Amino acid sequence: xPRSLWLLVIGMAVNVTGSSLxxxxxxxxxxxxxxxxxxxxxFILMLNSGASVIGNLIGGILYDKLGGYxxxxxxxxxxxxxxxxxxxxxxxxxxxxxxxxxxxxSGIIYPSMFAMAGNVWPEGGRKAFxxxxxxxxxxxxxxxxxxxxxxxYSFQLIFLSNTLMxxxxxxxxxxxxxxxxxxxxxxxxxNNKNSRRKGKHLLKGSPAMYxxxxxxxxxxxxxxxxxxxxxxxxxxTQELGIPLTQYSLLWAVNGGLIVxxxxxxxxxxxxVCTSIKKQMLIGIAIFIxxxxxxxxAEIFSGFLAAMIILTIGEMLIWPAVPTIADKLAxxxxxxxxxxxxxxxxxxxxxxxxxxxxxxxxxxGMTFLVPVLVVLLVISLITAFFYDYPxxxxxxxxxxxx
Numbered sequence: 457x458p459r460s461l462w463l464l465v466i467g468m469a470v471n472v473t474g475s476s477l478x479x480x481x482x483x484x485x486x487x488x489x490x491x492x493x494x495x496x497x498x499f500i501l502m503l504n505s506g507a508s509v510i511g512n513l514i515g516g517i518l519y520d521k522l523g524g525y526x527x528x529x530x531x532x533x534x535x536x537x538x539x540x541x542x543x544x545x546x547x548x549x550x551x552x553x554x555x556x557x558x559x560x561x562s563g564i565i566y567p568s569m570f571a572m573a574g575n576v577w578p579e580g581g582r583k584a585f586x587x588x589x590x591x592x593x594x595x596x597x598x599x600x601x602x603x604x605x606x607x608x609y610s611f612q613l614i615f616l617s618n619t620l621m622x623x624x625x626x627x628x629x630x631x632x633x634x635x636x637x638x639x640x641x642x643x644x645x646x647n648n649k650n651s652r653r654k655g656k657h658l659l660k661g662s663p664a665m666y667x668x669x670x671x672x673x674x675x676x677x678x679x680x681x682x683x684x685x686x687x688x689x690x691x692x693t694q695e696l697g698i699p700l701t702q703y704s705l706l707w708a709v710n711g712g713l714i715v716x717x718x719x720x721x722x723x724x725x726x727x728v729c730t731s732i733k734k735q736m737l738i739g740i741a742i743f744i745x746x747x748x749x750x751x752x753a754e755i756f757s758g759f760l761a762a763m764i765i766l767t768i769g770e771m772l773i774w775p776a777v778p779t780i781a782d783k784l785a786x787x788x789x790x791x792x793x794x795x796x797x798x799x800x801x802x803x804x805x806x807x808x809x810x811x812x813x814x815x816x817x818x819x820g821m822t823f824l825v826p827v828l829v830v831l832l833v834i835s836l837i838t839a840f841f842y843d844y845p846x847x848x849x850x851x852x853x854x855x856x857x
Contacts (some may be wrong), residue, residue, distance in 0.1 A: 457587060460636040467528075467628045468591040469570055469598075474621025475562065476599025476707070477614050481607055481779065482555075483687045483809065484694065489611060490548060494691060498813030499551055501687065505806030509799045511563020516571070516795020520788060524568035525633045531568075532629060534561030534820070536622040543615040548850035563802060572832075574782040574790060582732065586775040590715055597711025602835050604704025611668060643700040650712060663849035664784040667842050668793060672800035674838030678740065679804020680748060681828045682745045682770065685763075687809035688816045688824060698756050706763045713767045721771050732776050736839045739772030744832045751825035784846070 457465075486497035511531065538561060541554035545602035570588060577584040606613045659714040685706075730733035742753045753759045778797055785793035815824045 457580070457583075458577050460575060461580075461584060462632070462637065463628070464569060464573050464576070464631045465587050465591040467625060467632070468588050469594045469630060469803065470590045470621060470767060471532075471562075471565065471569075471624045473602075474618045475597040475608065476596045476711075477603040477618050477621070479601060479686060479702075481614070481690075481700075482609075483608075483690050484700070485779055486551075487613055488694075492549065493817065494688065494813035495810070495817050496813075498810035501556065501809035503552065503556045505802050505809075507556045508563035508802040509806060511560040512795045512799035512802055514795075515564035516567035516793070516798075518564065519568040519571050522793075524572040524636070525629075527568040527804075528565055528629050528633060530624070531561050531564030532622055532626045534564065534628045537561070538621060539615060539619040539622060543612065543619055544610065558801075563798070565740025566798045567791050568776050570794045570798070571782075572633075572790040573777075574625060576636060576792075582775055582779040582821075586718075588778075589717060589775040591803055593711040593714035595711070596709050597715060599696060600704050600707030600711065600719070604701050615811045622843065623796035632785030661741075662663075662786075662844040664695060664713065666845035668784055669798060670838050670845070671777065671780060672796060672844040674740075674835040674842065675797065676800045676807075677805045677831045677835040677838075678743065679801050680808040681743065681804075681832055682766070683805045683808035684812045684824070684828065684830060685766070688812040688821070689759075692816075693756075693759060694705040696754060698759070703754050706759060709760065710763055710767045713764065714771055721768075725772070729772065733778055733839065733843065735772050736776045737836065739769045739776070740832055740836045742766075742769030742772070742840055744836075745769075747825055747828050749833065780842075781841075813833055818846055 482501060483494070483497045486492050487494060488498060492500075515527055518530070535558050538554040538558035541550060542558070544556070545551075571586065573584045573588045585668055602617075603614060606617060637712075675715060691701060694700070705786065725735055729738060742765060746762045746769060749758065749762040778794060780795045781797040782790060811826060816829060
């Protein structure tokens with residue numbers, strides 16, 4: 457991998473380590489420490505994710521106009537400010553305000569990180585995005601393991617530790633990302649009015665946008681299901697008497713498997729997943745199996761088995777989607793397409809906790825799991841048909857000699 461990609465990988469690992477100190481425990485903190493219902497917890501998580509959706513879209517546009525360096529620094533600064541607010545102010549109103557702002561700031565960061573990864577190593581294909589994905593999960597493993605330990609002493613230390621991690625991330629980005637160069641035929645063209653008009657024309661009603669929309673809808677449904685592990689499933693484990701440290705261990709296992717299981721996944725994708733589309737289809741099918749196990753789990757070992765299977769599925773799905781988005785994007789619109797993809801993922805994280813909380817509060821976990829399976833089946837269908845618009849456009853395109 458290029459040196460510049462390694463710098464992005466390190467920054468992403470630090471970024472996610474900080475956020476992972478808190479995000480698996482948010483529902484527990486809101487429900488048990490602030491005394492709110494799961495529905496209210498889901499609503500606050502929805503506000504955070506909604507702000508992140510807006511941040512992703514703005515971050516993608518900022519990348520295309522200003523480049524990744526300034527966009528990332530802006531996102532880090534906003535997130536660090538909001539986390540400092542969470543550290544200093546502990547009432548319900550302050551929590552809602554600063555937690556929502558943190559979603560907006562962190563949302564700005566991700567499109568630039570993914571777009572820069574694709575541009576600094578275009579020949580790497582899915583490998584570039586997979587490296588960022590692995591870095592995210594190194595952060596998940598470290599942050600989740602440390603977070604559960606810190607939370608057993610004080611949740612306020614979680615907020616402080618998160619703030620410090622974003623301070624470290626800011627220093628890495630400030631001193632390292634300014635000199636990261638992307639392909640020369642991308643950013644300079646954005647200064648040309650004709651190039652901008654052409655880029656906008658390419659997006660309006662284009663087969664690539666239709667394909668991205670179908671892909672994004674299925675991606676959203678996958679995230680609605682996945683985020684239940686941080687929302688309803690987390691509180692469900694507490695009700696079953698599973699200690700908080702064991703629940704945090706599930707996420708440490710998740711991150712550890714993703715990091716150390718890369719050689720096996722690489723072998724599997726080469727031998728079995730002969731296309732990126734097939735990789736997604738297999739991953740979603742594995743997701744379905746995982747949630748069927750969750751529906752029957754009552755002890756820690758059951759949830760551990762479900763988490764292991766879930767992890768295998770996400771190792772196939774999550775890197776595939778930004779890779780496809782990068783291939784679909786017209787030149788100069790990579791940031792915008794990555795912003796769309798990240799915003800759909802965040803949209804799933806926004807809708808998921810509220811939907812899951814309402815279903816569990818009204819009908820219990822036994823009703824939630826079948827709903828999740830149905831959503832994943834729909835996602836499987838979208839993954840199968842997402843490339844139909846571009847294939848049809850290719851058939852109708854005039855042939856050149």
